[in-house]
Amino acid sequence: MKKYYWLLLTAMMLVTIIVISCSKIEGRTDDLPALNAQDNDLNAGNWKTVLLSHPDTFLVAAPATTTSGTYVGELNEVKALQQNLTAAQKAIVKYWSAGAVLRWNEIMRELVAKHNLPPYQQEDGTYPIPNATNPFNYPQFPFSNPPYAARAYAYVSAAQYDALVSAWHYKMLYNRLSPYQADSFINANKLVPASNLPSYPSEDAVVAGVTAEMMKMLFPTEIAFIEQKAAEAEEARLLAGANVRSDLVAGEALGRAVAQVFIARGKTDNAGKAGGTQADWDKMAADCVARGEKAWISLESPKRPPMLPMFGNVKPFLFDSAACVALRPGPPPSTGSEQMKQETEEIYQLVNHPTREHIRIVQFWADGVATYTPAGHWDAIAAEDFIKKNWSEVRWARNMALLNMSLMDAAIVCWNTKNYYYNPRPSQMNPAIKTLTGLPNFPSYISGHSTFSGAAAEILGHIVPERAADYAAMAQEASLSRMYGGIHFRSDCQVGLEVGKKIGDYAIARATTDGAE
């Protein structure tokens, strides 16, 4: 008898040990090798920029020669740092050496997720609006919802790209050695792979400077956090023996200067007016009713104004506003039509008894509140494939810019369409339709996820052709997830994918003529 008590107790203890031993979570990109570019794209100074008129729009002064006393002093600073590196310092080097564009994109995604929370209502049932001039007041600025986030990713990525093209121009112009090429002690202690890319100005400092400056506009409550990250990113380069201080200073200054061009555009791209006014919202509904259609209403309680309904007027990156209107698809099925009745019934049947697999797909692609949004999800998908490519920083930036400009422009065309047709959600057409994820608070046609995913899959399929079929399948699944979730009709999803694909084609057209291929 006693024997099997002990067996039972031993079994329980074993299970306990198993349970305890698996509680540490490692993220997929926590432990990456250093970026080791196979091709330094030494001609990237000639690549076509997004906003800069010339790669030398901003002057970067010639550096001190590597034989000067100033430079020797800078080398000595690096050597002093390398004498006794702490484990924490080595961890910083390891983290940042995976790639500046990658790490800053991850930081962006984290901030988007952190700030992607809809404001809570006021006593009178209205909703407070985040205020960029008083960003710390609740609700903090920004509420980084999907269109806001898509625009933020695009501005940061495009600015990083232009700044790096400029940096590459000066790198080739001044052709300064890396400290590990100039000094054998530093070479013996360097913590990153050797490269023949000239080190002045530092590409890592360029990315840190341009990003930190852009974030002042996009995430003003995070300035202290961002500046600390920027300082850390630059310190990592000193510790690694990859740059001297003047490489960093020149790079950061160039980055911050380039950012001003993008900030100036950002202040006049209509995003500040994207929230609209009560009169705008009323007009959208009235226009819809005048066309003989049922108008969208908020199903939140209290009723919330539609999310950034004038975002469709934001100035796109890849085409002009006329093209934006041309990209807007034809109308959805009339709300009184037999087709709409059938599409509503289809969604009802899908959500009535959901399969576990459908729930999985809905959750995987939901990208709702407190997430990095669909644009961030596609950035994550892209980044995890880009990591395997060992591209130069400038090519990383170029490809992230192409992706994120596609995603922003997809948001613009999609929001333009949504608020032009102002079409109801399935749960408005049939209140028995319950949703497997949060019901987005804006009109239905066309699906944002489908437009984002169609655009992302198209441009990514061009950038990483061997994965094109996988991206298309992911886009299809992301699109279907919105039907499985009970929040979109089939028309919303199909047309959204088609429109997205057309937007991706604009990015491909740019990619084939920007000098990088």
Added chain:
Amino acid sequence: MKQIALLYRHCIVLLCTVLCIITANAQTDHDAIMLNKNQWCNGFNYEHAQWKNYWEGTLKRDNENIGTFTSHAVMYMSAYGITNNLNILAGLPYIWNHTSAGTLHKMHGLQDASVALKWKPWSVTCGKSKLSLFAVAGISTPTSNYTADFLPLAIGFHSTNVTGRAMVDYQAGKFFTTASAAYIMRSNTTIDRNAYYTDHLIYSNKVDMPNAASYMLSAGLRSKYLIAEAMISNLTTLGGFDIHRNDMPFPSNRMNMTNIGAHVKYTLPFYTHIELTADGGYTIKGRNVGQATNFGFGAYYIFNFKKKTSEPATHS
């Protein structure tokens, strides 16, 4: 009488109260009642819980897009006396969750199966008073592939939990008091997303579930056919993060709660194989959980498997 009707009462309360659940094993067994050797108790318990207000972190609020959250659970329970001082207990609930407002879809399904060993290593009797010590070890694990990442409607956290509980019981005549403390170790859970934000962004579908501590104090009347008691219990999650302002809850939130409740168990005097129970409770304080009111009832049947070499009961 040594019976187990109280067996899983508390776990169901928690199931339905924590926004929406702490898994079944969170409280295996915390009553000071043992089955005799070869007694086998079987039955079902129904539990109903509702909340309108919940704590978002420490901020108490309602949510017009949830309205009233309601959870029902039916739990099969079984216990067997291996000896007079060692019982094995098992349970499996089926849970239905829904909300009265908003568009979110209801969820239902088989939740976590639990098994526990309850051991009474020591007791001393002095006149009409009796002091007993107990140790309980339990494990629970999901029995279906339900989603954990759709709170508050998800029916559980989908983690495997191991619980250790120490308990002391003092009975003086018909009056008794029981106190216990437990530590609950929870495995990682897996969600359908591959990235999520807690206080930072984690690129994984695995979620580190903080461990938890549970405390319980009850007092009341314990007689031959009737047990009636009042109790206070506390669950404290040892880690986790608060629900962000106006965010949805997440499995690894820091879910704390203090509940008060009452419980009655009645054994039919004319047919002592059958026991009936009723209970009710209320959450008086919480963090990242709903402020629930709950009630439930159960019915159990006790078999006596007499062996030829049946040992006489060594305790009463």
